Amino acid sequence: MAAAVVLAPMNHVKLSSVYVTASDIVALMAFILMLANRTLSLKFFGPATAFWFMSFFAFMGGLTVSSVINGNPMALPNTFAQYGYSLLVLPMVLGGRPYAQTIALVKLLVASYVFVMLFGAYVVHFVDNPNHMLVSGSGRMRSLIQRENECAVHGGIAIVLVLGLYKMSEFRLRTVLLCLPPLIYGIMLTGSVSGLLATIFGVTLLITIVGPFKYLPISAAVFIAVAGLLILLGDNFMPAVFQERVLNPLLDRNLSEAGTFSDRAQLMQEAFAVMKNTIVLGLGVEQFREISSHHAAVHNAYLLAFVEGGLISMLGLIGFFLSGIILIWAAIVERANRMVWAITLVVLLIYAAAFNMFPTFFARFWNVPWILLFSLTAASLQQIEPRAPNPPISIFRSKRVRP
Numbered sequence: 001m002a003a004a005v006v007l008a009p010m011n012h013v014k015l016s017s018v019y020v021t022a023s024d025i026v027a028l029m030a031f032i033l034m035l036a037n038r039t040l041s042l043k044f045f046g047p048a049t050a051f052w053f054m055s056f057f058a059f060m061g062g063l064t065v066s067s068v069i070n071g072n073p074m075a076l077p078n079t080f081a082q083y084g085y086s087l088l089v090l091p092m093v094l095g096g097r098p099y100a101q102t103i104a105l106v107k108l109l110v111a112s113y114v115f116v117m118l119f120g121a122y123v124v125h126f127v128d129n130p131n132h133m134l135v136s137g138s139g140r141m142r143s144l145i146q147r148e149n150e151c152a153v154h155g156g157i158a159i160v161l162v163l164g165l166y167k168m169s170e171f172r173l174r175t176v177l178l179c180l181p182p183l184i185y186g187i188m189l190t191g192s193v194s195g196l197l198a199t200i201f202g203v204t205l206l207i208t209i210v211g212p213f214k215y216l217p218i219s220a221a222v223f224i225a226v227a228g229l230l231i232l233l234g235d236n237f238m239p240a241v242f243q244e245r246v247l248n249p250l251l252d253r254n255l256s257e258a259g260t261f262s263d264r265a266q267l268m269q270e271a272f273a274v275m276k277n278t279i280v281l282g283l284g285v286e287q288f289r290e291i292s293s294h295h296a297a298v299h300n301a302y303l304l305a306f307v308e309g310g311l312i313s314m315l316g317l318i319g320f321f322l323s324g325i326i327l328i329w330a331a332i333v334e335r336a337n338r339m340v341w342a343i344t345l346v347v348l349l350i351y352a353a354a355f356n357m358f359p360t361f362f363a364r365f366w367n368v369p370w371i372l373l374f375s376l377t378a379a380s381l382q383q384i385e386p387r388a389p390n391p392p393i394s395i396f397r398s399k400r401v402r403p
Contacts, residue, residue: 001030003091004104006112006119007065008368010144010150011152012129019082023364031093041096048326055319056087059305062313071284071308079285082362084122089321090364095372099379103170106161106372113158114179117186120151124189124239139241141189145365153354155187157347157369159200164343167210180359188318189246199235202350223340264299264357267292271303301355317355324348324370327377329372336380 007013007023014021043049060083067076094105120143123130133146145151163177165171171179187195238247257263270292272285289297298304306314324344331341337393351370355361 001027001105002108004030004093005108005368005372006011008109009112009116009365011146011363011365012144013311021364022266023368024085027090027093031089034093040092044090044091044095045327045374046381047330048323048374048378051319051326052087052091052323055316055323056083057316058319059083059309059313059316062305062309062311062316063280066278066282066286066309066313067287069284070281071287075285079362082228085365086362086367090265090376092366094357094368095375095378097375097379098384099376102376102379106376107165107170109369109372110158110161110165110179113154113161114182116151117155117182119143120186121182121189138191140191140245141186141241143186146191149192149194149357150363150365152187152190152192153198153350154365154369155183155190156195156199156202157350158183159199160206160343160346160350161369163203164210164339164346168337168339185239188242188246191239191241193249193299194354196246198350201345201353205349206346208340209346210339218361262293267294267296267298268300268303270294271298271300271307274307275303278307279311282306282308282313284308284354297359299357301361303392304359321348321352324374324377327381331377331380333348334381336377340380341377344377347373 004023004027007021007026010023011054015025045052060080063079064076067073071101085334097105120141123134123143124139124141127135134142134144136142136148140148141151142148143151145154149169159180161178162171162183166173166176187199239367271288274288274291283291285308286297288304289295292298298307302314302317305317309316325348328341331337347370361367
């Protein structure tokens with residue numbers, strides 16, 4: 001399982017004929033061993049497990065019925081295999097573990113993110129004519145994740161994990177100082193506005209939730225100082241792709257040049273026009289790109305689920321997030337480790353925002369982080385010491401005996 005977690009962000013290492021990654025192979029080996037030894041956990045997310053199952057069947061049920069009636073049923077097996085593995089098999093294998101094991105897996109995931117960023121930076125700066133799957137034609141770093149924006153968003157998630165583990169005393173300061181530079185520089189190399197916004201949002205939210213309020217003015221002052229330093233001196237050390245795609249458009253207040261917002265907006269307009277006819281039944285799997293003038297899926301997971309699977313599929317997608325809320329609420333009520341549920345909440349909100357910018361989420365690099373954090377929150381509930389029962393109160397008052 002350690003190998004499966006480490007390899008999860010390395011989407012580049014996969015079979016060419018079918019979408020099966022190296023992480024999938026070792027995870028399936030672990031799944032078979034755990035199945036043989038009867039150690040698979042069917043309550044991988046504790047009190048939220050049943051709701052997670054319900055959400056999965058609602059999400060896939062809408063897509064299935066819509067594909068059979070309106071779409072192409074032949075596209076269903078691959079969709080079932082990808083989402084079924086990512087959202088059911090992986091949680092069974094990764095979840096339900098003791099707290100110490102889950103913390104160790106989260107640390108390995110952070111180490112993998114750091115390696116992915118270092119590898120990508122090496123390819124960008126030192127490899128002539130790099131593979132277009134690692135570096136785009138415009139010079140944006142894709143690294144082993146093979147996608148610029150997704151790589152940047154997960155870099156932001158990694159930064160949140162690093163800061164959270166430091167706050168939990170799981171990382172020392174020197175570890176933080178070793179991890180943050182490659183993660184920050186890697187986000188810059190992607191030239192992704194989405195990744196930058198996800199990072200700022202996640203770090204700000206984490207400081208707000210877990211940091212004492214007296215530190216908020218200090219954190220704001222540091223952020224303003226760093227931002228001013230980047231604006232004034234950024235030309236000397238910032239990657240050119242970050243300056244061209246992110247910094248300059250933001251300074252000029254011309255967001256139309258910062259990425260592909262106009263193209264995504266047109267796809268969303270097409271999706272909104274179709275939604276009024278897909279409330280009960282959607283178009284079916286992979287059918288939106290067939291009717292789109294751009295022949296592409298809308299870059300919004302919620303809209304795509306609604307258009308292709310109907311309202312029931314979109315509710316199933318929202319149910320995955322509600323599963324996390326159920327876990328977090330249980331941790332708050334039971335007074336479990338505050339840092340654990342706070343990190344889980346921040347990453348969950350990053351996912352909720354990011355799904356407005358990406359069409360699908362069956363890739364393993366998407367699901368391993370939130371599976372691990374949900375599992376960690378469930379494990380923190382198991383660590384709570386049972387409270388001592390209140391002593392019984394007698395209804396009879398003892399009479400004072402006069403001497």
